Amino acid sequence: MRNVTTSSNWSAEWWAEHDERYDALLAPMTRHLLAAAAIRPGERVVDVGCGCGNTTRLAGRAAPDGSALGVDKSPTMLAKAALRTEESGPANVRFVQADAQTHPFEPADVVLSQFGVMFFDDPVAAFANLRRAGGRLVFLCWQAMERNESRLVKRAALSPHVRVPPDQPGVGPASLADPDRIRGILTEAGYTGVELTDVREPLLVGPTADAACDFELGAPALAAAFAEAGPDAAARARDALRAAYADRETPDGVFLGYAAWLVTAG
Template sequence: MHGIANTAQAQAWNGHEGSHWAAHQDRWDAVNAGFNQPLLDAAAIGSGERVLDIGCGAGTTTQLAARAAAPGHALGLDLSAPMLERARTRAARDGIPNISFEHGDAQVHPLTPGAFDVAISRFGIMFFDDPVAAFANIATALRPGGRIAFLSAAEPEGNQWLQSLTSLDDILPMRGFGAPGAPGMFSLADAGTATAALTEAGFQDVRAEHVQAYGTWGRDAREAAHFLLDSGPGRHLLEQVGPDDRERARSRLVEWLRPYRTDGALRLRSTAWLLTATRTD
C-alpha cells in the first residue's frame, strides 16, 4: 500500500474493527442496505462508465456499481486489508469480471488523473484527518464534469443505534461519543461542514439531501445487543469498565432494544446526508 495519512484509522480498520466488519459483512450489509438504492439513484451510473468506490469495505457497493456500469469498470479503494480480502473473495465467487480493489488511503493514494466518471461512497468519507485534502485527491481522479454521490452519517440523535448506546451513559463513558464534528463517524454530521469541504476541494453544484433508512441489527434484542457491543464503538466502551458494569450494560441494552423487534427482526433507523456534486471543469 502507498503512503498513509490517516494512521489511527489504518490501525483500527486493519485491527479488530476491520476483522469484525469482514467476518460479519452480511450483518453490516443488513444494517446499511436501505441506503444502497438512494446512493445508486444519485450516482446514476451508466453503461460503460468507470466508477471509484471510496471506503468500499467488503465490496457490496462496488459490486452494485460494477453491475450498473457493465461493460465499464468499478474500482474499490479501502484502508482495510481484512475487508478487501473479503471483497476480492466475494467478487470472484460471484463471477464479476469488471471489478478490482486497491489497498490505500483515499486522502493520499495516487489515483490516475481523470480516470473515473463517478465516485461513490457508502459511509466511507467521515474518517479523514483532512477532508478537503481527501476530496481534492478524489476530484483529481474524476474527469472534468465527473460526479460524486457520497453518504455520510447525519445528526447523531437521528440514529437509533446511537440512542441505544446513549441510554447506557450512567454505566459506560459516553462523554463526547458521537459528538458532531469530532473525529469519527459523525465528523460530517453537519451538512454545511460537508458541503463547504467539497466546495473547497474543487467541486461545484454541491448538494446535501437528508435521507433515512431502517437497518436490521439482529433477529431479536439479545442478538442485536451483542452485535452492537461487539462492534468497534461498543467494544471500546466496554473495555473501559469492569465485568459487573459490562453485564449491567448488556442487560439494559437488551431491554432498551426489545420494542424495536417486529416481524422476526430488530430494525433501527439511521440518518445520513446524501452528498452530490460535480468536478469543476
C-alpha cells in the same frame, strides 16, 4: 497524509468477519446511493473506502462494458472483498489497497462512497484528490448522533452502567455531520453543484432483541468500556440494552432509525 480511520469504534477485523450482516443492515442506504449515482453501461466507477466491496460489485454490475475500482487502505477488508468477488463476480471489478487521500486515480465517470469518506485527516486535500479523477461525486455520510435513533437508544441504555466513549465532533464517523462543513470542504476542494439529501431509514439491527444486543456488544468498540466497568455493571448494561431493543422488537426484527446525508456534486 495521516488518516483518522483508527478511531476507537472501528475494527476492520470485526467488520470483515461480519460483512454480510453489515451489507444487509446498510442495504436501504445502499439503494439511495446507487439510485443517486445512476451508473450507466460503460461507465468507470471508483468506490472510495470500499471495504469488503459490496457497493463496488453493485457498481460493476450497473456498468456492463465499464468498470468499478474499489479503493481501501485496509488489507483485511480488501481480502474479504477479493474473496466475495471471486465467489460472485462481476468480472469488471478490481480492488486496490491505497490511501484515497493521495492515490493517483485514473479518470472516472463516477466517484462514490458509502460511509468511506469521513476519516480523512485533511478533507479538502483528500476531496481535491478525488476530484482529479473527474466525474460526478456521490457519497453517504452519517448525520449527527442526536439524529440517529440507533445511537441515542444505545447510549441511553448503556451510559448509566458503563463509560460510553463520547463522540468526537469533527472526527471519525460523524466528521461530516454538519451540512455547512460538507459544502465548505467540497467547494474548497473545487466541486460545484453540491447537493445534500436527508436520508432516513429504519435499519434492521437484528432479527431479535437478543441477537441485536449480542451483535452490538460483541463488536470491539465497547470492549474496553465493559472491561473497565467490571462484570456487575457490564451485566446491567447488557440487560438495559436488551430491554431497549425488546421494546422495539417486531415480528420482522429490531429496527432503529438511522440518518445519513446523501451528497452529490460535480
